[in-house]
Amino acid sequence: MPSAEIRMKVLKVLDRGGQRVLVAFGWLLLWATRSGAASRCVDQPCSPPLGNLASGRELLTLSSCCVNNNSHQRLCSYPPHLCPDNTHPPSFMTDDPFLHPDTWWASGEDDVKQDEIRLNLETTFYLSHIVLVFRSPRPASMVIERSADFGKTWEALRIYAHNCRVEFDLDDDLNQPGSLCTSRYSNPRPCSGGEVILRTLDPSSARTFDPYSPEALVRLTVTNLRIRLLKAQTCPVSINYSAERTNPTDSLKSTPSVPYAIYTLQARGTCLCHGHAEYCIPYKDNEDKRQKSDMVFPKCQCVHHTEGDHCERCAPLYNDRPWRPANGSSGEPNPCSKCECHGHADSCHLSLRAWISSGGTSGGVCDNCKHNTEGRRCQRCRHGYHRRMLVPLRSPHACTRCWCDPRGALPPLPGEVGPWCHPKSGQCHCKSGVGGVSCSHCLSGFWGFGEDGCKPCVCPHSCDQTTGHCLKSFPNNYVVNVPIGGKIPDVDQMFTAEKEVSWSKELEVSASHNTGKCRCKEKSLRSITDLCRTKHDYVIKASVLSAHDKGSHAEVRVKVRKVFRSGQVRLHLGIISVYPLSWTSRGCTCPILNPGVKYLLAGSEEPGTGRLLVTLQSVVVPWTPRLSLLFSVGLMNGCL
Numbered sequence: 001m002p003s004a005e006i007r008m009k010v011l012k013v014l015d016r017g018g019q020r021v022l023v024a025f026g027w028l029l030l031w032a033t034r035s036g037a038a039s040r041c042v043d044q045p046c047s048p049p050l051g052n053l054a055s056g057r058e059l060l061t062l063s064s065c066c067v068n069n070n071s072h073q074r075l076c077s078y079p080p081h082l083c084p085d086n087t088h089p090p091s092f093m094t095d096d097p098f099l100h101p102d103t104w105w106a107s108g109e110d111d112v113k114q115d116e117i118r119l120n121l122e123t124t125f126y127l128s129h130i131v132l133v134f135r136s137p138r139p140a141s142m143v144i145e146r147s148a149d150f151g152k153t154w155e156a157l158r159i160y161a162h163n164c165r166v167e168f169d170l171d172d173d174l175n176q177p178g179s180l181c182t183s184r185y186s187n188p189r190p191c192s193g194g195e196v197i198l199r200t201l202d203p204s205s206a207r208t209f210d211p212y213s214p215e216a217l218v219r220l221t222v223t224n225l226r227i228r229l230l231k232a233q234t235c236p237v238s239i240n241y242s243a244e245r246t247n248p249t250d251s252l253k254s255t256p257s258v259p260y261a262i263y264t265l266q267a268r269g270t271c272l273c274h275g276h277a278e279y280c281i282p283y284k285d286n287e288d289k290r291q292k293s294d295m296v297f298p299k300c301q302c303v304h305h306t307e308g309d310h311c312e313r314c315a316p317l318y319n320d321r322p323w324r325p326a327n328g329s330s331g332e333p334n335p336c337s338k339c340e341c342h343g344h345a346d347s348c349h350l351s352l353r354a355w356i357s358s359g360g361t362s363g364g365v366c367d368n369c370k371h372n373t374e375g376r377r378c379q380r381c382r383h384g385y386h387r388r389m390l391v392p393l394r395s396p397h398a399c400t401r402c403w404c405d406p407r408g409a410l411p412p413l414p415g416e417v418g419p420w421c422h423p424k425s426g427q428c429h430c431k432s433g434v435g436g437v438s439c440s441h442c443l444s445g446f447w448g449f450g451e452d453g454c455k456p457c458v459c460p461h462s463c464d465q466t467t468g469h470c471l472k473s474f475p476n477n478y479v480v481n482v483p484i485g486g487k488i489p490d491v492d493q494m495f496t497a498e499k500e501v502s503w504s505k506e507l508e509v510s511a512s513h514n515t516g517k518c519r520c521k522e523k524s525l526r527s528i529t530d531l532c533r534t535k536h537d538y539v540i541k542a543s544v545l546s547a548h549d550k551g552s553h554a555e556v557r558v559k560v561r562k563v564f565r566s567g568q569v570r571l572h573l574g575i576i577s578v579y580p581l582s583w584t585s586r587g588c589t590c591p592i593l594n595p596g597v598k599y600l601l602a603g604s605e606e607p608g609t610g611r612l613l614v615t616l617q618s619v620v621v622p623w624t625p626r627l628s629l630l631f632s633v634g635l636m637n638g639c640l
């Protein structure tokens, strides 16, 4: 057959094979042909274009050449220096059929009845179809096998036999559709240029089949291919065959002296990327792509925030949801999702617990929060640091070290690194009578700033902070500047709503101040009978003086005005402490105890310590003249 004719024949076969496969692999080609946009992967699954997996790779064959040379390998690639006479090496099967249409591989001499072609891939690839163009008559029986585990196990993809029943005891798929064996490609005619085509996917199922699904992986992936040429056949001598009649010299030329000769082997496929890549790339960046321009490289150039040779995992900072392959059926790209770490972490990991508890929306946990942050999303300042409120959380300078005056601040607890302050406000933990964000001065009503804090003024009103001498009148900023732990003077008339607003900033974490974090349900007291029904350990009338945030708990100082009932610990008029429990669990105090207000307080004692607790079951109602009257009645009835 003249070279031009062979060229036409090869092109025709490849073209035909391609068309058939276009149907079967519509999914791959669909993504591959949606070109024009910057990337085919935007908001959709994508796959690198198909290429010949055998191109640029060594094909091994079982051959008499190797046997004669006592090679240790069972299969060899006909190294030209070992086989100087060999003019038809296996590489001639994978050269460009358009540039070199008249090159072919020839198997060993006649005495070798069987041969094998092996393609070992360096990693897992998708295989879409195989096209073989024979120069010799096609084999009377042949098996194409694949391995997906680097040659440990093999599976027959297709069995070809002139007679399936005789050769393999299998049905012929021409009679029994779906059978593994077919006689479709085993006719010795045409004597040259006969094709064998294998599709890994049945065209009928290709339309609905998701190529990235787990079952697709099982069916379409390959690490090794082998083509076992089991039985050769010769070209039948027939003067009636039209092609030979028109060109009698053809039959002579097309029947080579060797059992098997192949012009072209195309193993069409692409790198395995789970729908998350548009290109296959070499393992090493510096590998010369131009020299191997027709090679299908093993690694994926991942998109959709995935990474790995096969885009099989999420990129370090994109583990907020589990990795998933794209869905070729629905068109969902299923990209990996970024963790919100506020710019303070380089990676995150998926916590299944967080993922499940979020109802499947977010499960990322930031790793190694930087810039003195902590928390699942690096959203808090770590121990010993606090937020700089004017700096955005995303800034590397969002958290700054607590600065606390060592004289006025309490020393850190054993085992703790100090100084410690409130992570939001920066408020340090002050000694008694000391105030200010960094515990740097005495509170109003206290004096003598030093190692032991500040001493209370022994005066009816207030005193000079340095000398302790009594002052005759209140300074102007008397109430406004009362911070955490501040003492509220025992004067109800000084308390106004306007001043409460001024406090709210200072007393952000005050135990006695509702910061808005808690919504306290106001309890009303309808009658004394209500009070009598519940057995409270203590019932007192008291005015709130001050609140102290003790970190783990809160202590509220009150002045007892009247004792209606007391429990184990006898109560007297004067200053005592009550302990709101909800501070520990909720960070605010319910019911609210506003400094400067008189209350009816009824509640329980803490067993053992005798501390007066204020809980959600306690009665806390502002004292009113009406309440006073109710109490007189209650006392008369003997309930209290």
Ligand SMILES: [Ca+2]
Residues within 6 Å of the ligand: 092, 093, 094, 095, 096, 097, 100, 101, 102, 103, 104, 263, 264
């Ligand atoms: Ca060739």
